[in-house]
Amino acid sequence: MYFPGVIYNSHSFGQRTVRYGDGFLFMSEGDAYERAFSLCRWDLKRKTVSQDDIFHFWIKPGSSDDMYVVNNNFAHIGDIAVLSDGKAAFTATSVPSMTADAEKESEQLFIQIFDPAGDLNTAEGYVTTGERSGTTGIDGLKEAQDHGVKWLTEDKKFLYRHPQMVSTGDRLVILYEKCAKKTGKLKGVFYMVLDPSGNVISESKKFKPNASLNPCETPVYTKGSIYWVSNKSSRKGKMFVYRIKLD
DSSP: OOOOOOOOEEEEEEEEEEETTEEEEEEEEEEETTTTEEEEETTTTTTTEEEEEEEEEOOOTTTTTTHHHHHOSSSSEEEEETTSSOOOOEEEEEEEEEEGGGGGGEEEEEEEEOTTTOOTGGGGSSSSSSOEEEEHHHSOEEEEEOOOOOOOOTTTEEEEEEEEEEOOOOOOOOEEEEEEETTEEEEEEEEEOOOOTEEEEEEEEEEETOOOOOOOOOOOOTTEEEEEEEEEEGGOOEEEEEEEEEE
């Protein structure tokens, strides 16, 4: 055993880990230090760890003493996956803006595809394109710019919950729950298929109106199908195994 270095994100509202090369990629959702989705690369062979904040969150300046404000980062972590070409992808939901507009916007689904070994502080480190900029940091005064941000939804009438992602090697499948914004009523589990460049090759489809995702565990892909286990409290504790067979 060895200690490669500190991986720190405060407060971390969610974490995702995937095997990559001779180590792991680790994603964390922080609201303070750093106020961002942070990517850590852990190389077991070289015994190194490095971190980049690839997607930042806005906060009203002067609000650092109000934990109610700090805890609301206008985003929810999704999933990380690795493609057969060595690139990695991250999906989550967030409001589009890194400005005061964040307070009145709805969270939308996005994806970033990147080279984990590249310079993720520049657009050249990303396969996908799309820029967002503004201010971040616990004091709300730190200027930041995010790269490679591709938005996958834009409908403000819905809530997009529990985004998850599965790699088939040469494709990415993104799953999420869709709810009516006014009532919170679940519309079902939806999924879309993207190519390694982030292009949508199969538009969003409804899987089942009464299905739900397991926010604590990433679905599994094997032999052309995606599987996961979930339940609903209204169904007397029953567990359900779901399967999506891909074309």
